[in-house]
Amino acid sequence: MSADFQLLANVIDLFQNTIMPATLHVAAGRVQRIEPTGAAEPDPNLPYALPGFVDAHVHVESSLLVPSEFARLAVVHGTVATVSDPHEIGNVLGVAGVKYMLQSGQQVPFKFCFGAPSCVPATSFETAGAEITASDIEQLFREHPEIGYLAEMMNWPGVLHRDELVMEKIRLAEQYGRPVDGHAPGLRDTDAQRYAEAGISTDHECFTAEEALDKLAVGMKILVREGSAARNFEALIDLLPQHYEQMMFCSDDKHPDTLVLGHINQLVQRAVARGQDVLKVLRVACRNPVEHYKLPVGLLQPGDPADFIVVNNLTDFTVQQTYLNGELAAENGQTLIPAVPVEVVNNFNTNPVRPEDFQLPAPQPAATIRVMECFDGQLITARHDLPARVENGVVVPDVAQDVLKLTVVNRYHAAPPAVSFIQGFGLKRGALASSVGHDSHNITAVGCDDESLARAVNLVIEARGGLAAVSPDGQEMLLPLPVAGLMSNQEGYHVAEAYAAVDALAKQLGSPLQAPFMTLSFMALLVIPSLKLSDKGLFDGEAFRFVEAVV
Numbered sequence: 001m002s003a004d005f006q007l008l009a010n011v012i013d014l015f016q017n018t019i020m021p022a023t024l025h026v027a028a029g030r031v032q033r034i035e036p037t038g039a040a041e042p043d044p045n046l047p048y049a050l051p052g053f054v055d056a057h058v059h060v061e062s063s064l065l066v067p068s069e070f071a072r073l074a075v076v077h078g079t080v081a082t083v084s085d086p087h088e089i090g091n092v093l094g095v096a097g098v099k100y101m102l103q104s105g106q107q108v109p110f111k112f113c114f115g116a117p118s119c120v121p122a123t124s125f126e127t128a129g130a131e132i133t134a135s136d137i138e139q140l141f142r143e144h145p146e147i148g149y150l151a152e153m154m155n156w157p158g159v160l161h162r163d164e165l166v167m168e169k170i171r172l173a174e175q176y177g178r179p180v181d182g183h184a185p186g187l188r189d190t191d192a193q194r195y196a197e198a199g200i201s202t203d204h205e206c207f208t209a210e211e212a213l214d215k216l217a218v219g220m221k222i223l224v225r226e227g228s229a230a231r232n233f234e235a236l237i238d239l240l241p242q243h244y245e246q247m248m249f250c251s252d253d254k255h256p257d258t259l260v261l262g263h264i265n266q267l268v269q270r271a272v273a274r275g276q277d278v279l280k281v282l283r284v285a286c287r288n289p290v291e292h293y294k295l296p297v298g299l300l301q302p303g304d305p306a307d308f309i310v311v312n313n314l315t316d317f318t319v320q321q322t323y324l325n326g327e328l329a330a331e332n333g334q335t336l337i338p339a340v341p342v343e344v345v346n347n348f349n350t351n352p353v354r355p356e357d358f359q360l361p362a363p364q365p366a367a368t369i370r371v372m373e374c375f376d377g378q379l380i381t382a383r384h385d386l387p388a389r390v391e392n393g394v395v396v397p398d399v400a401q402d403v404l405k406l407t408v409v410n411r412y413h414a415a416p417p418a419v420s421f422i423q424g425f426g427l428k429r430g431a432l433a434s435s436v437g438h439d440s441h442n443i444t445a446v447g448c449d450d451e452s453l454a455r456a457v458n459l460v461i462e463a464r465g466g467l468a469a470v471s472p473d474g475q476e477m478l479l480p481l482p483v484a485g486l487m488s489n490q491e492g493y494h495v496a497e498a499y500a501a502v503d504a505l506a507k508q509l510g511s512p513l514q515a516p517f518m519t520l521s522f523m524a525l526l527v528i529p530s531l532k533l534s535d536k537g538l539f540d541g542e543a544f545r546f547v548e549a550v551v
Contacts, residue, residue, distance in 0.1 A: 007310070008046060009024065010047070011049045011300065012048060012050040012279070014283055015299075019314075020042065021037040021043045022035055024049060029327070030298070031305075033302050048310065048311050049309070050311065051300045051309075052078055052080025052297070052324075053080065053263065053285050053286060053309070054297065055082040057083055057225070057252055058252060059085055060086070060112075061089055061484070061486045063256050064481060064488050066104045066483060067105035068105065072335040073496070074110070077262050077263040078263075078265050078311070079322075080307045080329075081110070081113065081290075081295055081307070082110075083113045083115070084105075084114050084115070085114075085115050085152055086151070087119065089486060091120050091121060091130065091441055092346075092441050093129065093484055094120070094129070094136070097345075100343070102144065102147075110324060110329070110337070111307065113149070115147065115148060115152075115181065116137045116147050116173075117132050118150050118169050119155050120132035120439075122155075123155075125534055125536060126440045127415075134165060134168045134169050134172060137150070137172055138176075141176040141178065142176070147178070148293050149173070152181040153181065154183040156183065159200065160191060160195060170199045173199070182202050182205075185379070185380070186211065192211075195218075202220060202221045203220055203221075206236060207232060209238065213239070221246045221247065221248060221292060222246060224237060227254055228251075237270070237276070244280040248284055248289045248292070249284055251263065251264070255518055256492065256495050256496035256499050260496045268282065272314065273315075309321065310322075339492075346464055347485075349411070349413060352461055353458060357417050357454070358405060358453050358454065359419075360394060360395045360419050362393055362550060366388075367388040367390060368386065368387060370547060370551070371421045371422060372420065372531035373424050374423070374523060376513050376514055381531050383540075399427070399429075401423075402424070402426055403423055404421065404423070405447055405448075405450070406446050406523060407419045408444050408445075408535045409461075411435060411461075418537050420531075424519075425446050426511045431448065431449075431452035432445060432468065433445035433456035433460045433468045434466075434521055435460050435467075435486070436521045437520075437524040438524060440524070440535070444523055446520055449472065452471070463480040466478050466479050467479040467481065469506045502517070526539050526541060527541070537549075
């Protein structure tokens with residue numbers, strides 16, 4: 001039960017756009033009243049009280065933490081709520097996975113808003129562990145009022161062509177009064193208009209300001225994303241002064257080592273440091289997602305749930321206290337939410353691999369390979385057609401030219417690995433493997449030689465999920481992820497340390513990427529062009545068809 005208390009602070013009102021010294025009176029978990037001191041200007045000797053931050057789009061699974069542990073870390077940075085798409089675990093376990101996330105989130109006072117995944121599986125060109133149908137979505141909406149929205153509609157071609165199944169899911173969201181999230185990278189002009197007219201209300205995949213302006217013009221709300229892999233803050237933030245009423249902040253995917261360091265508070269700091277108006281920035285970070293998704297989150301108004309934060313100033317935004325329903329959830333960098341037991345659920349059934357499983361025969365001595373190129377901080381890839389390096393009739397990596405092998409191994413049943421080539425990972429030796437592989441979460445691995453690839457993949461298989469890094473000299477490291485092959489069952493700060501260690505080994509092996517495992521996880525994301533790899537083969541995301549890796 002929350003305690004009754006009073007707090008003297010510079011109180012920020014995002015409805016009246018004021019900052020004034022006042023006493024907050026909190027009782028029974030709510031803001032009872034706000035009594036101004038009568039001073040006309042903020043008192044520099046007082047801290048600032050403001051609504052808590054909201055991550056407007058995040059896959060909690062990407063933190064490698066179950067929701068209860070994610071909450072324990074996020075509240076330290078002033079986050080009080082997330083809008084969370086559980087389609088990662090949905091692709092592994094279906095509706096049961098969505099319910100698992102609901103149950104985990106309900107064990108803590110943090111305010112999770114989970115969506116009904118709209119695209120499970122994401123495409124027919126990969127093997128997922130489950131399917132979520134339109135009838136499943138209706139059941140989730142009907143039986144779980146806490147399911148707050150239809151999660152990102154990644155099948156934008158289906159929306160544009162008014163595919164019957166896609167439109168049925170959107171109609172269900174409208175019937176049950178839920179907003180529909182978008183996912184349409186690169187969509188412009190009349191295509192953006194047609195996408196919005198179908199009922200899509202947001203997009204978090206804008207790579208340029210021009211693209212965002214097209215979507216703003218047709219009534220969509222734009223999410224400024226800054227995660228562990230995809231980062232679009234610099235491209236979009238200068239739209240905020242004119243379009244702050246239609247914008248939100250999100251992380252999308254956030255690994256535990258970066259979650260320990262900060263969350264939405266970092267975007268607020270950066271925006272204000274660029275000279276943006278602080279009240280407009282806080283409107284984006286706090287108020288807009290609450291109103292758009294109708295979240296049961298207080299906005300520091302009389303009668304609201306007492307969900308708010310106290311910060312030192314409006315420059316650093318160092319969070320001194322985080323309150324949820326009037327209860328102190330974090331103070332001075334320490335979480336006060338107790339850890340709870342974590343149930344382990346999974347769907348993992350495949351056989352160990354051998355080095356020879358990754359061999360690609362060369363059809364001719366002068367063969368050509370289709371190589372995808374990854375980019376730090378982006379989900380998109382480029383395509384290059386390069387001369388193959390051939391030894392003993394098989395195509396081999398060319399480490400000197402940063403042409404490495406990429407493989408996706410089906411984790412739901414035994415099947416031959418899919419193999420192709422990639423640039424941009426920069427490994428000089430060894431291999432990395434991960435059971436986090438958007439969206440179907442098969443095992444994705446990159447490496448300099450077949451032996452290292454096999455060892456890294458087998459470490460993940462033996463653990464029934466995890467992140468692995470190995471070197472040819474026998475050095476190896478594994479972070480087990482027993483919960484759906486996506487999340488740990490351990491305490492969050494321990495997971496962050498373990499992740500930092502395996503990430504450090506990946507960088508010792510040569511990778512210059514800021515988040516090599518996060519980037520690796522997106523190399524199987526077929527809905528983002530240009531080339532990607534699924535367990536069924538190399539996929540051209542622009543032509544929407546499979547292509548040969550070696551020709």
